[in-house]
Amino acid sequence: MTDRTKMTAKFVAPPETGTLLPRTVFGPEHEDYRRTARKFFEHEVFPHWEEWEAQGHVDRGLWNKAGDAGLLCVAIPEEFGGLGADRIFATVVMEEQARVGASGPGFSLHSEIVAPYILHYGTDAQKREYLPKMASGEIIGAIGMTEPSTGSDLQSIRTRAEDKGDHYVLNGSKIFITNGYLADLVIVVAKTGASGKGSADTSLILVEANSLGFTKGKPLKKMGMRAQDTTELFFNDVRVPKENVLGTEGMGFMMLMQQLAWERLMIAIQAQASAEANFDIARDYVKNRNAFGRPVAAFQTMRHRMAEMQTELSVGRAFVDECLKAEVAGTLTPMAAAGAKMWVSEMCSRVIDQCVNMHGGYGFMWEYPVARAFVDNRAHRIYGGTNDIMKELISRAL
Numbered sequence: 488m489t490d491r492t493k494m495t496a497k498f499v500a501p502p503e504t505g506t507l508l509p510r511t512v513f514g515p516e517h518e519d520y521r522r523t524a525r526k527f528f529e530h531e532v533f534p535h536w537e538e539w540e541a542q543g544h545v546d547r548g549l550w551n552k553a554g555d556a557g558l559l560c561v562a563i564p565e566e567f568g569g570l571g572a573d574r575i576f577a578t579v580v581m582e583e584q585a586r587v588g589a590s591g592p593g594f595s596l597h598s599e600i601v602a603p604y605i606l607h608y609g610t611d612a613q614k615r616e617y618l619p620k621m622a623s624g625e626i627i628g629a630i631g632m633t634e635p636s637t638g639s640d641l642q643s644i645r646t647r648a649e650d651k652g653d654h655y656v657l658n659g660s661k662i663f664i665t666n667g668y669l670a671d672l673v674i675v676v677a678k679t680g681a682s683g684k685g686s687a688d689t690s691l692i693l694v695e696a697n698s699l700g701f702t703k704g705k706p707l708k709k710m711g712m713r714a715q716d717t718t719e720l721f722f723n724d725v726r727v728p729k730e731n732v733l734g735t736e737g738m739g740f741m742m743l744m745q746q747l748a749w750e751r752l753m754i755a756i757q758a759q760a761s762a763e764a765n766f767d768i769a770r771d772y773v774k775n776r777n778a779f780g781r782p783v784a785a786f787q788t789m790r791h792r793m794a795e796m797q798t799e800l801s802v803g804r805a806f807v808d809e810c811l812k813a814e815v816a817g818t819l820t821p822m823a824a825a826g827a828k829m830w831v832s833e834m835c836s837r838v839i840d841q842c843v844n845m846h847g848g849y850g851f852m853w854e855y856p857v858a859r860a861f862v863d864n865r866a867h868r869i870y871g872g873t874n875d876i877m878k879e880l881i882s883r884a885l
């Protein structure tokens with residue numbers, strides 16, 4: 488019999504528990520699309536988890552397959568190669584990826600962070616050059632903000648693009664860059680001005696991976712998300728044409744701020760889906776595991792714990808779905824997104840910690856999805872701005 492709580496070559500889904508209220512976000516078109524996404528993650532991604540974790544990144548060919556399946560850049564207009572769909576479709580892709588516990592492919596960053604920057608701020612030439620290739624998986628996108636000496640305090644970055652008339656000369660380095668190892672195109676956050684005001688001196692610059700002087704480190708050895716390629720990037724006198732600036736020079740910080748609400752909601756969406764998926768697995772486990780002559784799920788302490796978990800999941804679900812509706816309506820506030828990112832990522836850690844407990848010693852074994860989820864999901868509290876920074880943002884408006 489297949490042990491569906493253990494990692495196997497084939498994805499075996501536990502029964503879905505659902506939350507305490509029905510979801511009202513999706514229409515039949517989203518559910519149709521979900522079937523495509525589900526099939527893709529179960530068949531093209533899940534069986535490779537071990538091999539990709541060992542090499543520290545997914546195979547390049549997966550990106551082309553995802554492009555062929557229509558899973559990349561879904562919210563990009565059709566004229567630039569996307570599906571022209573709303574962000575609820577993008578949410579379906581994120582949820583299905585989280586369902587199989589595949590933290591490897593950095594699809595959401597590529598499709599939902601990098602591509603929208605180009606769509607919103609790029610010139611027509613930049614959009615035509617990069618977006619169709621990003622939608623097909625021919626090129627992979629990354630964004631480099633964080634540096635070895637600074638992350639939260641983005642205004643203190645040191646990477647500098649020196650103005651040389653018709654081109655810039657870029658020097659500096661970035662760290663912890665998702666998709667960095669496989670990336671063909673990186674949006675580099677760099678200083679272009681010298682006013683001393685970080686916010687006014689910052690620009691976003693498109694740098695192609697084959698540029699002379701641009702090198703990448705090996706995938707970093709991380710505690711979790713081991714199949715996701717996360718690297719250091721080095722820029723040593725990289726000559727970048729002036730036309731590669733994204734939007735207006737010196738407006739980089741403003742552009743970053745405008746996109747952050749959705750980026751943070753995306754983290755909440757992924758954390759929520761992952762917490763729900765792991766709850767399903769753990770619930771299934773305790774129903775099938777016996778102790779003292781009965782299923783572990785029959786003990787009152789366990790039943791009460793699960794009741795608490797399902798309630799927490801339902802609270803998170805309601806908050807995330809309301810934020811998603813606001814995002815689609817164009818009314819999501821930075822504060823609500825920060826709150827969703829902070830609370831749901833913390834809730835996800837609490838729930839998955841309990842899921843590990845429910846598995847006893849097996850929960851500590853790498854071949855059990857809950858063990859991987861325990862460390863993979865820890866990252867949600869760090870990137871996209873740490874949860875301390877989320878509290879700063881929310882409290883400023885109080």
Ligand SMILES: Cc1cc2nc3c(=O)[nH]c(=O)nc-3n(C[C@H](O)[C@H](O)[C@H](O)COP(=O)(O)OP(=O)(O)OC[C@H]3O[C@@H](n4cnc5c(N)ncnc54)[C@H](O)[C@@H]3O)c2cc1C
Pocket residue numbers: 596630631632633636637638639640662663664665666712717866869870871872873874875876879
């Ligand atoms: C798996 C992974 C993927 C990532 N992907 C990317 C990527 O694709 N692109 C990218 O640019 N970056 C990426 N990052 C980097 C991530 O965004 C940063 O690590 C994060 O923003 C924190 O920055 P830092 O590491 O420099 O920590 P620091 O800023 O040095 O923070 C250290 C500690 O101080 C706290 N702190 C800092 N300032 C304050 C304050 N004002 N008030 C209270 N506490 C504070 C922080 O909360 C934290 O606990 C990734 C990180 C990880 C782990």
